[in-house]
Amino acid sequence: MEDSKKKIAPAFDRRSDVPQEFCWRLEDLFAAPADWEKAAARVEELSKELAARRGRVMESSRSLLETLKLEEEMDGLLARVYQYAHCRSHEDMSDPKGKDLSQKATALAVRAAEATSFLEPEMLAAPREQVERWLDEPELSVYRLSFLRLWRAESHVLPSEQEAILAAMGEVAGGPEEIFSQLTDADLTFPSVQDEEGRTAALTQESYGRYIQSPSRSVRQAAFTGLHGTFAKYGNALAAAYGSHVKSDRVFARLRRYKSPLEAALFDSEVPVTVYRGLIDAVHRGLPALAGYVSLKKRLLGVEPIRMWDLYAPVEGTLAREWSFDQAVSLVEEALAPLGPEYGAALHTALTDRWIDRYENKGKRSGAYSWGSWGCHPFMLLNYGGTFRDVSTLAHEAGHSMHSWFSHKSQPQVYSDYVIFVAEVASTVNETLLCEHMLARTSDPSEQVFLLSNQLEAMRQTIYRQALFAEFEERAHDADAAGQALTPELLGSIWTELNTAYYGAEVGSTEGLSVEWSRIPHFYGSFYVYQYATGMAAAVALADRILHDPHGAEDYFTLLRGGCSADPVTLLRRAGVDMERDAVDRALAVFAEKTDQLARLTDR
Secondary structure, eight states, rough: HHHHHHHHSOOOOOOOGGGGGGSOOGGGGSSSSHHHHHEEEEEEEHHHHHHTTTTTTOOOOOHHHHHHHHHHHHHOOOOHHHHHHHHHHHHTTHHHHHHHHHHHHHHHHHHHHHHHHHHHHHHHSOOHHHHHHTSSSSTTTTGGGHHHHHTTGGGGGGHHHHHHHHHHHHHTTTHHHHHHHHHIIIIIIOEEOOOOOOOOEOHHHHHHHHTTTTSSHHHHHHHHHHHHHHHTTOOOOOOHHHHHHHHHHHHHHTTTTOOOOHHHHHHHOOOHHHHHHHHHHHHHOOOOOOOHHHHHHHEEEHHHHHHHGGGSOOOOOOOOOOOOOOOOHHHHHHHGGGOOHHHHHHHHHHHHHTTOSSSSTTTTOOOOEEEEOOTSSSEEEEOOOOHHHHHHHHHHHHHHHHHHHHHHHHHHGOOOOOOOHHHHHHHHHHHHHHHHHHTTTOOOOHHHHHHHHHHHHHHIIIIIHHHHHHHHHHHHHHHHHTTOOHHHHHHHHHHHHHHHHOOHHHTTTTGGGGGGGGGGGGGTTTOTHHHHHHHHHOOOOOOHHHHHHHHHHHHHHHHTTTTTOHHHEEEEHHHHHOTTTHHHHHHHHHHHHHHHHHHTTTTO
């Protein structure tokens, strides 16, 4: 069995033992280390050239164009320099050469940012009417949208002296998050639990994710109460940290002349507040579907009553198969065939032409990612193991890579990168298409149960749960704005009310649930998590269109090719989903349909 596992997914002790065909070809970025050194030196030169233009950028349209071209050259080259260095370091995190390379790249990026920090203020200081005339010139016209975005932010930019003060306060503003991190990652100790075999096992925040999904209810309950009971002991400190963070949001939003911290958080990504609130409203409309899912899970697990720790438990169903990497490539290509031949050709190259670092080796960075820079194809890091989760991860990262590939091919450099709001859409579309492909081609009820329950639980945790998080954040900020102290009691009551509204009284009354808010690190990046929910909702709706609408795949390419050539809500609307109208409703309709499908499949 061990030999079979090695054939499916080999792991290597040393990086030097990994066959070349299993490694990414970073030489596509720089053919040799000496070429990297030359590029890094060129970035340094360009940053100095740009710094020397201080006070002269807006002398004429020619001066502006030359400056923008220099900045683009520097940014594009710096992105590749930075990517190469960090990807090399990720091959073996213990290799001092890789560490040195990544540190050099990071320092170079900081120096470049400092040298060019005057550019935007200088452009904003120029008379708008004059700049608009310059933007009518053919060579400058491509930058019109970037200037519109710059002018859009002008009312929130302060005089340089005040900007310097706010910048200096940035480290102080990060204090609450640092306190939270130190307390929860370094100082908290959790009780032991009994695992499925009756052995005493350590409970940590890392192992909690495994225990909360245990088939054993006693293990799940012990993990949940042990973790949250520990957080409850530090409720006052954690409430003080989060309360300070919320106050910081309010102060910075007011100083920058935003109507609210929510508007401030969404402004740069050009997402209207109506999309945030529309997500919450749509999820409220979809709560009957969630109630149906909770009821079904209660029946399938045979628990009475059902509690929060039960929602993460697996239901009956297995997918025992494993796939070699080549088999995974074939499966992913088959699943994504509905996206058409152009997508298929690019995907095949990405999966077979050494864009991917496939297998684990000692010291290699854990997890997976896709990384694309202007001027070269993207690269993917995997630690492929042969399970369904690994195949799904391959499809996911390929989605990111194809998004970068088509955006970079289709857009000028200035608009080639997409924003965070749509960053997870293409990857989740791929995961959804993979699961739908496998469901359509298996007649094994156990596999069908596994696939459906995985889809449903992913949607519950990503759409419903993240929308609940989003609603909690807004209510906490509203309470602060109204002058209420964010005590552990108030925050706990908001959390309990929301969980009861979403999941019902049985789940909402789960012991220890009221302190769960205190362990969510994302709350220190305010109003960020809603994008997980909108991203998955958009992806589910898009995948449904791709499979059932003859124009679905064609429309989807407008997103893949769009980069940031328009605001993200407009790009998604052109692709066929309207985040201001019915996208979330459509996704939750799919959730309801799949719940009914799982109910029929398991009705005994």
